[in-house]
Amino acid sequence: MPMSEEERRLLKELELGLIADDPHLAMELLSGYPSRRIPPGLVPGCLVCLLAFAIVAAGIGSQELAAVVVGAMLLVLGGCLLLNRPATGRGTQRGKATG
Incomplete structure (x- = not known):
């Protein structure tokens, strides 16, 4: 089931909020290489x-x-x-x- 425009907008807002709150974690998630656990x-x-x-x-x-x-x-x-x-x-x- 595809996402609605409202769900896409909310997802984008969450993504931007994550980048603003914790850029290190956002870059780690986007890169695909998790840091040392x-x-x-x-x-x-x-x-x-x-x-x-x-x-x-x-x-x-x-x-x-x-x-x-x-x-x-x-x-x-x-x-x-x-x-x-x-x-x-x-x-x-x-x-x-x-x-």
Whole structure:
């Protein structure tokens, strides 16, 4: 079933609104090449956290305090890698003075 003129007009308005609101997303959709979906620190952060959990578990099992401390420090490092994501630029402007 073909679209009516009213539906075409509304679709064009939505498209122009998207371009005005989020030009980065609009260009990504129009180009056909989506941006990277996995955040940069996700894989290393997960791997470090998994390693840290294994070290903590081994340290608790063997009652080795040094292994538990090292595992806890690695767990903090993994958490920092997971949470340290760069600003995407969508709706955020860091470092710019207001006024």
